[in-house]
Structures are given as structure tokens and as C-alpha cells.
Amino acid sequence: ETGVTQSPTHLIKTRGQQVTLRCSSQSGHNTVSWYQQALGQGPQFIFQYYREEENGRGNFPPRFSGLQFPNYSSELNVNALLLGDSALYLCASSSIPGTGVKETQYFGPGTRLLVL
Amino acid sequence: GESVGLHLPTLSVQEGDNSIINCAYSNSASDYFIWYKQESGKGPQFIIDIRSNMDKRQGQRVTVLLNKTVKHLSLQIAATQPGDSAVYFCAEKGPGRTGGGNKLTFGTGTQLKVEL
Numbered sequence: 001e002t003g004v005t006q007s008p009t010h011l012i013k014t015r016g017q018q019v020t021l022r023c024s025s026q027s028g029h030n031t032v033s034w035y036q037q038a039l040g041q042g043p044q045f046i047f048q049y050y051r052e053e054e055n056g057r058g059n060f061p062p063r064f065s066g067l068q069f070p071n072y073s074s075e076l077n078v079n080a081l082l083l084g085d086s087a088l089y090l091c092a093s094s095s096i097p098g099t100g101v102k103e104t105q106y107f108g109p110g111t112r113l114l115v116l
Numbered sequence: 117g118e119s120v121g122l123h124l125p126t127l128s129v130q131e132g133d134n135s136i137i138n139c140a141y142s143n144s145a146s147d148y149f150i151w152y153k154q155e156s157g158k159g160p161q162f163i164i165d166i167r168s169n170m171d172k173r174q175g176q177r178v179t180v181l182l183n184k185t186v187k188h189l190s191l192q193i194a195a196t197q198p199g200d201s202a203v204y205f206c207a208e209k210g211p212g213r214t215g216g217g218n219k220l221t222f223g224t225g226t227q228l229k230v231e232l
Contacts, residue, residue: 002161033219042205042222043160056219090159094218103209104150105220107159 002026004093004108012114013081021076021111023091030095031055032074033105034066037088049074086115128229135193137226139206144187146208150220151180151191155202163191163204193228201230 003026013019025032031050035043045058049068063079072093078085089112092105129135141149147168152160164175166182166189173180179192189206207220 002159004159031218035220035222040224042207042224043220045219045221048218058219092220103148103218104162104165105218106162107152109159 002093002106002108004091004106006089006091006108006111008111009109010112010114012116014116015081015083017081017115018077018079019081019113021078021089021091021113022073023076023093023108024073025091025093026106028095029093029106030072031093032068032072033092033094034074034076035090035092035107036060036085037090037110039087043090046076081115083115086113088112125224126227126229128231129196130231131198132195135191135196135200135228137191137193137204137206137228139189139191139223141187141189141206141208143208143210143221144184146210146221148209149180149182149189150207150209151178151189152205152207152222153200153202154205154225160205196228196230198230198232201228203227 005024007022033048034046037043046060047057048055052068065077068074088110090107090110092107094103094105150165151163153163154160164178164180166173166180171182177194181190203225205222205225207222209220
């Protein structure tokens, strides 16, 4: 167990809807990264939040957005859902990014999103 | 561009044998590498990491080797057990602190099957 929790565990939405996924980071970690993992593939980086601001973004459109709260928990929001957004969404927490100090990312169990 | 690839999609080994999982990376500037284990329905679990200023690191039953000359990473698992059956991902982190410098780039993964 990493101490990283995500909710909900599973979610079913229809095309065009909006979804919010939540993540609580491991105690002592102030950085949260979000990844999308399609079936049979490796996780793809969506974005990272540090000190409540976006600290880097992968190749995902603006309809993927996020927030980080003062307690370091985070949300991932996806608007105008597409069938291709069906995937496992993973959250990972770590300490100060890029410093080499405790930068290992520890993953939560993920949220399985199915878009119909 | 950045890419992380794995040589074999599936690796079958007998229980008690040693396993070697290989990974090639293309970003010579990457400074940190991690191996994760992912069991079905779960998030990636940290196994072992190595910084680019090292060429070998050992953990409990696992060893990671880094060859920067040929940009190759390997994970060795000693005395493979049924519980080691999972998908294994290598991931690399590019240099830098901001602008996504802490993002992890994952490969597709290798399925390790342990036969009794």
C-alpha cells in the first residue's frame, strides 16, 4: 500500500459528459501527477501539480484540467468525454519535483473510466 | 524524442529461475529510471530505481542495471516466484525541475509469467 487513494474506483459516463476524479496524496508528499493508461499500454503523463499550480503537461487537450488543494489532494476534470477517454486514470504522489530528493512517484490504485 | 521501449512483450520463466526484463530508452539526457510492477486491476507498484550516475543497484531479490552507452536498462529478479507474475514497466525521467521535468515516460510493458 502506497497511501495514495483515488475515488471513485470505477465510473461509467456517456459521450459529451464531464467527469471529476479525485486523488489524495501520500503523507509528506506535496506533488501530484496524473496519468492515463489505456488497456495494454503504459501510463501516459497528463500533467503534474506542485504548490497548487500546474508544473508540466503532457500531450493532452485543454478539456483535461486539474486542481491541487492546500492539503495537496488533487482533482482531474475531463470535459466533453469521448469514447477514447475510456482508460485507467492513475494518480501518483511524490516530493519536490526534479530535485532528486524523494522524487519517486508512488501510484494509487486508479479510477477505471468507461465512456459509452 | 523521448521513448521508452521494451524488447519482449511476454516473458515466461519457471518458478525458482532468474528473470531478466530488458528496456531501451532513447533520451540520453534522462537522469532517473524506475521499474514498476503492475498486477491486474492495480496501480503500478514501485520496485527499484536508479540514477544516471550509477550503473547497478540492488534490492531484495531484484537488481537494476543501467548501461548509458547503449541506453539500456534491465531488471533482474532472482528466484522468481508465482507472486512475481505481473506486467513490468520501466520508466524514465528527463532532467529538470519545471515544465514537466518530473514527468515519467513509460514503455508498453513486459508480461512476466511464472510457470510452476
